[in-house]
Amino acid sequence: MSRNCAGSEQRQQASEAEVTATTFCASVLAPSPKVGAPTTRKADLEKGDARAGTAGGSAPGSSKLRPLASNWDHQHIRYNPLKDEWVLVSAHRMKRPWQGQVEPSLLETVPRHDPHNPLCPGAIRASGEVNPHYDGTFLFDNDFPALQPDAPNPGPSDHPLFQAEAAQGVCKVMCFHPWSDVTLPLMSVPEIRAVIDAWASVTEELGAQYPWVQIFENKGAMMGCSNPHPHCQVWASSFLPDIAQREERSQRAYQSQHGRPLLMEYGHQELLRKERLVLTSEHWLVLVPFWAVWPFQTLLLPRRHVRRLPELTPAERDGAPTGSEAGANWDHWQLHAHYYPPLLRSATIRKFMVGYEMLAQAQRDLTPEQAAERLRALPEVHYRLEQKNIKTAAIA
Numbered sequence: 001m002s003r004n005c006a007g008s009e010q011r012q013q014a015s016e017a018e019v020t021a022t023t024f025c026a027s028v029l030a031p032s033p034k035v036g037a038p039t040t041r042k043a044d045l046e047k048g049d050a051r052a053g054t055a056g057g058s059a060p061g062s063s064k065l066r067p068l069a070s071n072w073d074h075q076h077i078r079y080n081p082l083k084d085e086w087v088l089v090s091a092h093r094m095k096r097p098w099q100g101q102v103e104p105s106l107l108e109t110v111p112r113h114d115p116h117n118p119l120c121p122g123a124i125r126a127s128g129e130v131n132p133h134y135d136g137t138f139l140f141d142n143d144f145p146a147l148q149p150d151a152p153n154p155g156p157s158d159h160p161l162f163q164a165e166a167a168q169g170v171c172k173v174m175c176f177h178p179w180s181d182v183t184l185p186l187m188s189v190p191e192i193r194a195v196i197d198a199w200a201s202v203t204e205e206l207g208a209q210y211p212w213v214q215i216f217e218n219k220g221a222m223m224g225c226s227n228p229h230p231h232c233q234v235w236a237s238s239f240l241p242d243i244a245q246r247e248e249r250s251q252r253a254y255q256s257q258h259g260r261p262l263l264m265e266y267g268h269q270e271l272l273r274k275e276r277l278v279l280t281s282e283h284w285l286v287l288v289p290f291w292a293v294w295p296f297q298t299l300l301l302p303r304r305h306v307r308r309l310p311e312l313t314p315a316e317r318d319g320a321p322t323g324s325e326a327g328a329n330w331d332h333w334q335l336h337a338h339y340y341p342p343l344l345r346s347a348t349i350r351k352f353m354v355g356y357e358m359l360a361q362a363q364r365d366l367t368p369e370q371a372a373e374r375l376r377a378l379p380e381v382h383y384r385l386e387q388k389n390i391k392t393a394a395i396a
Helices: 008-020 091-095 189-207 242-258 262-273 314-318 368-376 383-395
Strands: 023-029 076-080 085-089 138-141 169-175 212-218 231-237 277-280 284-287 298-302 336-339 343-346 362-364
Touching: 169 189, 189 212, 189 231, 189 314, 242 262, 262 277, 262 284, 262 298, 277 368
Parallel strands: 085 362
Antiparallel strands: 023 212, 023 336, 076 085, 138 169, 169 231, 212 231, 277 284, 284 298, 298 336
């Protein structure tokens, strides 16, 4: 969804970003058996209302909204209640000329099958294992895992400044499709549903043993992915990662104070304000968060309270914590997915998190409202299909 809308060339460049440079992160505390996103495609969704909305603080559930801030174009800081952190917004910096790094153009074609690609059906992986000739999804143990189930305990610490704890887990790789020249947006709805069902199955399996199961996709060379074959990773860990801990604490605190899940109230407010909505359907919202760090970052939310994927209805699938703490009340947790495209202005100009971001706090140039407006204006047809149609018309 990280695409620009100023002219056909920019639309194409930014559409390429959706295919090549998006990180998908769907999180749930296991052993919730299902984590994922709906299969509903953009063409099947109703566009978010592009009219100017309102912004500002109001009590949860209140219909009285403060007028839209008139100074969004001037620098200010915004609060992220989900992570309990702030982001500096400097919209005026978008006017500066760009003289930094420009990424190389994407490969126009990717071979549908490469016998030397370790993710293709029938290929030999680095471990010596031979992939089956799969025709749907394919799940296997990562040949170079960051987590292993039998890692030893580092032992007690002799000083509070030098603490270490045990970390066990497993890492798996899941191929979405046997073809290397497709991605999720180009797959059919039944094929995407098969991916979600596979996510559900592996999350249920790993969640029976580990308190956290993370499904994520590093998509494109910009995100460090060296293999174009459509795939994701699944990491299950014996510990709750830092970001998950922060999100859990924030949601629990908000529920305790206001009596409603944080992300449920937030989705309700965004529906009222409209300015950051990208897409809406009967069951789902896609929006650029008020506190977004990455220029075209988006958040996927169910429109009703859903703690875990198993709670989704079949219609929601087509379009939280349990484990050792199963007896606790987890009504504050809401299923959600994060998308973090690394782009700044186009598919060839990326956002770098350096300097101030590394030493002080996150900073962005484009406002979330401007980003949402650009995303809403994009064409419904995927850019690769649009290119194919143009070439076909030219030949005819």
